Amino acid sequence: MNNETVMLQTVKCCPEPSASHLLNPDFIFNERNLGHYQASLLQGIALIQKSVAAANKPFSGILPHELAAQFRAVDLRQTCGLAEALAELEQLYLNHAVYFHHPQYVAHLNCPIAIPAILAELLLVSVNSSVDTWDQSAGGTLIEQKLLDWTTEIIGLGGQADGIFTSGGTQSNLMAMLLARDSCCAKNAGYSTKTHGLPVDFGKLRIFTSQASHFSIQKAAAILGLGYDAVVPVACDRYFKMDVAALAHELDRALANGLIPMAVVATAGTTDFGSIDPLPELAQLCQVYGLWLHVDAAYGCGLLVSPKFRHWLAGIECADSVTVDYHKAFLQPVSCSAFLVKDKRHLAVVTHHADYLNPLSQANDGVPNLVNKSIQTTKRFDALKLWLTLRVMGAAQLGAAFDACIHLAKQAYLLLLSEPSIETLHHPQLSTLVFRYRPARQADGAELDKANAAIRKALFRSGEAVIAGTKVHGQQYLKFTLLNPLTTIQDLQAVLKLILFYGRQYGHADDLPNAVNDDFVKEACDA
Template sequence: MTPLTQARPLLSPFPPSLLAGSRDGLAEVLATLAEAIDTASTAHRPAGPLPAGTPAEVLAAATEALGAAELPAEGLGAKAALQRLATVLVEHGIDLSHPRAAAHLQPPPLAVAVAADALASAGNASLDTYDSGPSAIAVERWLIGVLTRLAGLGERADGVLTPGGSLSNLMGLLLARDAASFRRGINAREQGVAALPGPVVFCSELAHFSTHRACAALGLGEAAVFPVPVDERRRMRPDALAAALDALGPDRTPVAVVATAGTTDFGSIDPLPEIAEIASGHGIWMHVDAAYGFGALFSERLAGRLAGLELADSVTLDLHKLGWQPAATSVLLVSDTTAFTSLDREVAYLNPVDDAEAGYDGLLGRSLQTTRRPDAVKAAATLLTYGRTGLGRMVDTCHELARHAERRILAEPELELVAPAELTTVVFRYRGNARPAVLGELNGALRRRLLESGTALIGRTEVKAAGPGSRTRVCLKFTLLNPTATADDIDGLVDTVLDAGRTCERLIEEGAA
């Protein structure tokens, strides 16, 4: 038998280029990917932002192109695999860079951000411990410093990246719940929320539904949400908030006020200074959901609309909206780093006390996640590339496109402007010469016709008309986040909507005849 000391070293059957950490391997596979995308785009990309066809037809075609849903005994190799997937995603997917893609808060990502995201993925660092990714930790801390200063939150401010705005709102309300429990002398970690009597979370009646989901997940219950009425500009009414807080009995616990800086449908921004004053006067947490609106801070023209943001206890922001990042790049900022105390954990295999005291610590205590990818890398690359001025020009361009769409809608007798452009969204509906009774059906059919044809991608929502007892109306929405689009592109989009509206109106009237 060969002595152990003379045993031959194990020779790997795999070349170094197998791994992304190899320069040659990464360069080769990225070049292959670029070639696959170029081939698919040239040969297969639809003319519009979506492939034509019904959902069943498009999904069936994409599934067929993928091949049988079974693991092959032998792999295809990188070139064939990437070519197949590129063809599926390009031919049967969405093209957010198309100027008529205007449905959701889902921007076309910047090329530098996508490249940086690949760089981050190649390293595969994690943020929970120092020895899982020291440089990635440094990048996130740098990014948080930039964002807290941009928000004006002060020297004690801190933050963390999360997998989306809904999760940032969840964490913000988690910290608010724990702060409310502390004021009541309750250890929320040990005693649970059952010990918190009658919790109440106040938010605008137009707040994102993630507030309700967060309350359900945190054990407060969706019934804890108190929707505060809005004014004619669709902003939370401070007088209504103050009255609701004053009316609370001793058996109720106000947990937080959630203000919105950029509602999903309208881009409306609640009066933050007045809300902050009320929240402070009652000694309760103020969370600002600025997932959409935070990007306005890049713009000198629009930044003033977020006055009062610096008074918040916590802030949600999504750089995968007005920041043009690949999803998800969300951040929760807090005004005081001690807010994260309730998330602290000591885990023997991750952050033992003696290692932490010696500086070998990570960011485990700032997140609900353990393994956490370095999403800050793509955002840092973007901020370093464009700076505030460059990003501000992108924001201003999209705002101007929305203002142009607003003016064009006002000029068309067949269209009705429902809500003007506060940030980059415009809400409207097609009226034509249709009977009022069929307008809801007509606008729903119009959007579906555009989706099936693949010629344009626009949003849909429901808006409550002014006045007591009024019903909600089905409306259409442009969400304009493409800084390379032009006024001519917007005119073409409006023309497409008008053509589809006229066709749908005729079909509905013929069907009723």
């Protein structure tokens, strides 16, 4: 018996499992399964329509341990039909989702989303392009690049500008600090950190940003090996904007102590106060000191298309780099963001050529591989959402939507001022308001903190509205963040009424500060 006969007998006795036994091909998206694709999507759309129509408040009020108990019965080793799986998803997720489109959701920087962007999301996940290389995306690459060029143009960064879509402001700010660090080290040590690593005195590098800036700057410093201590907090003025004189003082003090200023991070729309740092003055100071200026406009980027308030971003064109979050102010689904740089040559710090993906020969031939300027390799085609929104709605509508939120914040400020039990902390510039409940009776700082924390907790438990909380100078405050152009002052009046109710009832439920009393919440909801 020869070897070939033995092999044939082995195959006959021990056949490989058939593909049909291991895999139902009906679940794979291709030209043969378009009917299944359509039917599945229609079931999903029907479920979304049902859930959104039934969402008469932004949240169910369920507590973490209550929802976790429902997950214990789920066995992921078992399968079920699509209808059963969707019904399960309705119970576990959709019934308890936090709905950002609801007019009484006024908590975080989450916006309702434009319908063209939802359609684009369906298109991009169905085709599943990865826009890291041309040979995986083709037209997708050019769509992203066109939007990057459009954004750098409306910012005014100049003809050498470029950028890349990112997962969000945190990634964009990380890229900014990475490029700033490389630029500073090249200037001071005479070489690129990309090739030679950090210089011996890298521990002297310092980043300067306002006390009200986003925590991602500290996070970036830690990731880059500089540590939290490398971030120097600069005092703000009474409008919560970076104080230019204080910045100059901090720069001079750092230099006198033998430290190396690396970058200044200006914020165009702080998370808590919506304040915009004085960009022209900061740009001038950075020019004098020879520093990288990064503008974190993740929130305030909506002003770029604002018909009324674009001038508030004057000076942003002087930045070396800019962060924008389309999923905050452009009505886009998460994630949809970008990092822009004035001089595209700085993006070389994240470029690495791999023969199996983006060989140098392709760059020499002019092939546009976006991976050459990204810290990501695999990249979602998130740009399509903004593209379709701009093509269908236009930038003017997006700007008008952001303007409506700014106007609503001004109305809300007057509303809060008219209520004696509410103490406002600032006049809004963009669309956030920080305030707190102050009872008529005398209460010390600790009692006020407990009362306001309890109000927010009780409100979230009721699900009737979702508001944010924050601390300023160690004291507990409440916060409205307004990014829904369809929210009205009447909606905010209803939220304020709930805040006042919980505030007046505070103390009647003994365990309210620690665990919200369900009877107390039910009474509030029925009121």
